[in-house]
Amino acid sequence: MILLTVIALTGLVFSRMAQDAYAANLGLGNLPTPFVSQNKVMNSSTVVASSVGHGPCGGCHTMDVMGAIMVAAEFGLKSGNGTMESIMDDSVSSYNFTTAKVQLQDLTSNLVVIGGPGVNQVTWYYNGLKYPDNSRVLPAYFSKFGNGTDNIYVVATNHYYAIQYDSQGRISADYGLVEVFNDHGRYVLILAGLGGAGTWAACKIVSSYDSWGLTGCAAIVRYRDSNGDGFLDQLAVVEQVSGTIGYFNVFAPLSIGVFLAALVPKLKVLKDKLTKRRLLAVVCFVLFVVVASQTTLTVLSDNPGPGIYTFKDLSHPFVSAGGLLNSTAVVASSVGHGPCGGCHTMDVMGGVMVGAQFGMDATGGSLDATLDDYISYYNFSTAQLTFSSLTNNLLLIGGPGVNQVTWYYNNLRNGSGFRVLPVYFDKFPNGTDYIYVASTGHYYTIEYDGQGRVSADYGFVTLYYDTDHGWWVVIASGLGGPGTNAASRLLATYKGWSLFGQSIIVKYADANGDGYLDTMSVPEIVGVGKSIDVFWDFSCRSPVNSIDWGTLSPGDVENVTVYVRNEGESNTVLALNVSGWIPTLASSYLNVNWNYSGTAVPPGQVVPLILMMTVNSSISGITSFGVNVTVSSG
Numbered sequence: 326m327i328l329l330t331v332i333a334l335t336g337l338v339f340s341r342m343a344q345d346a347y348a349a350n351l352g353l354g355n356l357p358t359p360f361v362s363q364n365k366v367m368n369s370s371t372v373v374a375s376s377v378g379h380g381p382c383g384g385c386h387t388m389d390v391m392g393a394i395m396v397a398a399e400f401g402l403k404s405g406n407g408t409m410e411s412i413m414d415d416s417v418s419s420y421n422f423t424t425a426k427v428q429l430q431d432l433t434s435n436l437v438v439i440g441g442p443g444v445n446q447v448t449w450y451y452n453g454l455k456y457p458d459n460s461r462v463l464p465a466y467f468s469k470f471g472n473g474t475d476n477i478y479v480v481a482t483n484h485y486y487a488i489q490y491d492s493q494g495r496i497s498a499d500y501g502l503v504e505v506f507n508d509h510g511r512y513v514l515i516l517a518g519l520g521g522a523g524t525w526a527a528c529k530i531v532s533s534y535d536s537w538g539l540t541g542c543a544a545i546v547r548y549r550d551s552n553g554d555g556f557l558d559q560l561a562v563v564e565q566v567s568g569t570i571g572y573f574n575v576f577a578p579l580s581i582g583v584f585l586a587a588l589v590p591k592l593k594v595l596k597d598k599l600t601k602r603r604l605l606a607v608v609c610f611v612l613f614v615v616v617a618s619q620t621t622l623t624v625l626s627d628n629p630g631p632g633i634y635t636f637k638d639l640s641h642p643f644v645s646a647g648g649l650l651n652s653t654a655v656v657a658s659s660v661g662h663g664p665c666g667g668c669h670t671m672d673v674m675g676g677v678m679v680g681a682q683f684g685m686d687a688t689g690g691s692l693d694a695t696l697d698d699y700i701s702y703y704n705f706s707t708a709q710l711t712f713s714s715l716t717n718n719l720l721l722i723g724g725p726g727v728n729q730v731t732w733y734y735n736n737l738r739n740g741s742g743f744r745v746l747p748v749y750f751d752k753f754p755n756g757t758d759y760i761y762v763a764s765t766g767h768y769y770t771i772e773y774d775g776q777g778r779v780s781a782d783y784g785f786v787t788l789y790y791d792t793d794h795g796w797w798v799v800i801a802s803g804l805g806g807p808g809t810n811a812a813s814r815l816l817a818t819y820k821g822w823s824l825f826g827q828s829i830i831v832k833y834a835d836a837n838g839d840g841y842l843d844t845m846s847v848p849e850i851v852g853v854g855k856s857i858d859v860f861w862d863f864s865c866r867s868p869v870n871s872i873d874w875g876t877l878s879p880g881d882v883e884n885v886t887v888y889v890r891n892e893g894e895s896n897t898v899l900a901l902n903v904s905g906w907i908p909t910l911a912s913s914y915l916n917v918n919w920n921y922s923g924t925a926v927p928p929g930q931v932v933p934l935i936l937m938m939t940v941n942s943s944i945s946g947i948t949s950f951g952v953n954v955t956v957s958s959g
Contacts, residue, residue: 350507350569353539356531357403359512360435367407367685369514370434371397371677372414374445376659376669380420380427385444386659388521390673391694392528393439394654394680396516398692399532400437401684402650408818409681410434411674414447434511440524441502441517442467443475448517451508464566465502465543467517475519477502477545479566486545486563488519491553496520498549499557501527505542507571522548522557529560532691541567634788634797635853635892636824639816640686642797643718648688652718654680657728658696663703663710668727671806675813676722679801682817683720693717697730712794723809724802725750726758731802734789747851748785748828750802758804760785760830764851764894764928769830771804779805780835782842784812787828807833807842815845823865825892826852852928855958856892857899863931865890872936880942884935889926889956896925897958899934907951914944917954 351359360369371393374385397409418429427450442449454462461480468478468485476487477500489498501518516531518524526548530537537544543566551559634642643652654676657668680692700713710733725732737745748762760769760783772781784803791798801816803809811833815822828851836844861867865888874883891897901919906912916939926932936954 350542350571351505351512352542352569353503353505353534353544353565354541356505356534356539357400360437360514361400361404365403365405367400367404367409367681368435369400369437370410370412371674372412372417372436372438372445372447373670373674373677374414374440374448376667376671379415380418380422380446381425381449382414382442382444382446384659385440385670386521387656387668387670387673388659388696389440389444389524389528390670390676391654391656391696392516392525392532393437393674394656394676394694395532395692396437396439396528397677397681398650398684399534401681402687402689404681404685406685409678411677413671413674414438414440414445418447418450420446436511436513438513438515439517439528441519445517448515451506451513451515462570463504463506463543464568464570465504465545467502467519477519479543479545479564481566482564484545484564486519486547488523489549491550491555493555495550495555496522496557497553498547499523499526500563501525501530501546501548503527503531503539503544503546504566506569518546518548526557526560530562537562539565541565542570633853634790635827635856636786636788636819636829637858637892639819639824640683643683643720643799644687645690649690650683650687650692651690652683652720653693653695653700653715654720654722655695655697655700655728655730657723657731658698662698663701663705663729664708664732665697665725665727665729668723669806672724672727672803672809673722673813675801675810675817676720678817679720679722679813682819697721697723697728701730701733703729715794715796718797719799721798721800721802722813724804728802731800734791734798734800746787746789746800746828748787748830750804760804762828762830762849762851765849767830767849769804769832769848771808772834774835774838774840776840778835778840779807779842780838782808782811782833784808784810784815784831784833785828786812786816786831789827803831803833811842811845815847822847823860824850825856825858825890826850826894850892850929852891852893854893855895855897857897857956857958858890858892859956860888860890860931863888863933865931874938877938877940879940879944881938881940883938883940885937886933886935888931888933890931891926891928891958893958894928896927898923898925900957900959902955902957903952904955905951905953908947911947911950911952914941914947915939915950915952916941917952 362368373390376384378384418427420427427446438447442452452466465479468476476485478485486500491497499520499522501523504515516527526546530546544562545564547561547563548557549559550557645651656673659667661667702711721731725735735749739745751761769783774780782805787800789798801812803812811831815831830849832846832848833842834844835842859869869887872885899921903917918937920935
C-alpha cells in the first residue's frame with residue numbers, strides 16, 4: 326500500500342511538472358504554426374469523422390468536412406510545400422468496447438481534428454483525457470448537464486455554453502470550440518461544435534484567423550441568428566482561454582504506430598505562364614547552333630486563344646491569373662436530397678487535400694465551401710435543378726448519386742441531345758453503375774475478387790466550362806466512395822502526375838489481394854482538340870525546354886532522343902518543318918531531320934523520336950546559326 330501511494334504521488338508530481346514545462350508551448354496566436362512549419366512546410370493531417378456510427382460516437386455530417394476544406398485552403402496559403410493528408414478517425418484510432426477506451430496510433434504529423442466528441446472518436450479521446458489527480462487535461466471541453474444537454478465548459482471561468490433556441494424551437498445560437506495543445510511533442514488543433522453549425526463556425530474562424538486576433542490555448546465561438554429569420558448568420562468569438570497547454574502522461578504513453586501517409590514535399594511555384602492555354606497543335610523548337618560549342622533547343626507553346634483550360638493549366642482557373650483563390654468547394658450533403666442519397670464523409674474528405682493544394686498554389690483570397698443543397702434547388706415536379714446566385718468557379722466533390730450539382734452536370738445535354746461531359750456516369754440495364762468515355766466507348770465498373778471484395782474502384786476528374794452560368798467546374802467523383810477519394814487525391818497531387826486534357830480516369834486497386842485498395846493509376850485520359858507536347862522521358866514528367874548538343878565540329882551527326890505525346894482527342898500525324906535560318910547561308914551546311922516514320926499517333930500515346938543535326942564537313946566561315954524547327958500535329 327505504501328509503495329502504491331508513492332507511485333501515485335510521483336505520477337502527480339511529474340504530471341504537474343509537465344504542465345509547467347509546456348509554458349512556452351505554441352497557442353492560437355501562433356497560427357498557422359506549427360501546422361505549417363516555420364519554413365513554410367505543410368505539417369499536419371486532418372482527421373475527419375466517419376459518417377457511420379463507430380466506437381463511442383455516432384455518424385458525422387459532411388458539413389464538418391466542408392469546414393475542414395476551408396481550414397486546409399487557409400493553411401495551404403501560408404505554406405510553400407508539403408501535403409495535407411485527410412484521414413478518417415476510425416482509421417487512426419480504435420475503440421475497445423470492453424475497456425471503453427480509445428487507442429490512438431502515434432502519427433508523425435500534427436493533427437487538425439474536425440468534429441465534436443459525439444462524432445469524432447479522436448476528439449472523444451482527447452476530450453476525456455485526465456491527469457492522475459482526475460483533473461481534465463483540456464482547459465475547455467465538452468460536458469453534459471444533469472438533464473443530458475451537451476455543453477462546452479471553460480474551467481478557468483466556470484462558464485458553460487449550450488445550444489440556444491428561439492420561441493419557435495429553432496436554433497438561435499450554436500457554439501464551437503477552437504483549442505490547441507501539445508501531445509507528446511505533436512500538436513493537436515481541435516475544431517468542434519455542439520452541433521454541425523458550431524463545428525463549421527469553429528472552422529470558419531480558423532480559416533480567417535488573421536481577422537480574429539486569437540490568443541491563448543482555446544476560444545469559444547458563437548454562431549447565431551442575428552435577425553430572427555431562422556438562419557444562423559453572425560460569427561463571434563465570445564471567450565478566449567489564456568495560456569498554453571501540453572499533455573505528457575508518464576504512465577500511459579501513446580502506442581507507436583505507422584504514419585499512414587508520409588508528407589511529400591512539393592515546391593510551390595505560382596506559374597503565371599499557365600495563363601497561356603497549352604492546346605498544342607504545334608510545338609516550335611527554336612534552335613541556336615554554335616559550331617564547336619554548346620547548342621540549345623527551346624520548346625515554345627502555341628497559344629490557341631483565351632478561355633481554354635486543360636489539366637496542364639492547374640490550378641488555373643480555380644486560382645486566378647493574379648494568384649487569388651477563385652472557387653467554391655461543393656460538398657454533398659449527408660442527408661438524402663433532391664435526386665440524390667446521403668453522402669458519406671469518405672466521399673468528400675479528399676476535398677480537404679484539394680483545398681490545401683489549391684491554397685498552396687495561390688497567393689491570396691479564400692476558398693469558400695458549401696453543401697450542394699445550399700447552392701442549388703431541385704424541383705421534384707420538373708426534375709430540374711436551379712442555382713442560387715454564384716460568381717466563383719466550382720470544385721465538386723462526390724458522384725451524381727450523392728451530389729446534386731454533379732447530378733446536374735452529369736445529365737446536362739446540348740441542343741442535339743448529347744451529353745456535354747466527355748466522361749459521365751450511367752447505368753446498365755441491370756442497374757450496375759459505370760463510367761463511360763464517349764470518345765473511345767470505354768466502360769469502367771467496380772471490380773470484385775473471388776471473395777466478393779472490391780478489387781478496383783474507378784473515379785474521374787473532369788474540367789467543364791459552363792457557358793450558361795459563366796464559371797468553370799472541376800468534378801472529382803467515383804463509382805464508390807474510394808473512387809471519389811482517389812479522384813480527389815489525384816487532383817490534390819496533380820503536380821506528381823503528368824496530366825493533360827479535360828477528363829482523366831483514375832483506378833484505385835488492390836495490388837496485393839489483401840482486400841484493401843492501395844494503388845492508384847491513370848488508365849485513360851481524354852485529350853482536347855489537336856494537341857501534342859515533347860518531353861525528355863517516356864513518363865512525360867520532364868518537358869523539353871533546352872538541349873545541350875555538346876561540341877559540334879564539321880562532319881558531325883548529333884542525335885537527341887525526345888518523346889512526343891499526343892494530348893489531343895483523335896489520332897494525329899506529326900510533321901517537321903525547318904525554316905528561318907540565320908544566316909541564310911547556314912542552310913547550305915546544316916541539316917535538321919528526324920526518324921519519324923509517319924505512322925499516326927493514337928490519343929494519349931507516347932512515341933520516342935530522334936532529332937538529328939548534321940554538320941557538313943566543308944562548313945567554313947560560319948560560327949553561329951539560328952533556325953526554327955516546328956513539329957506540328959496534323
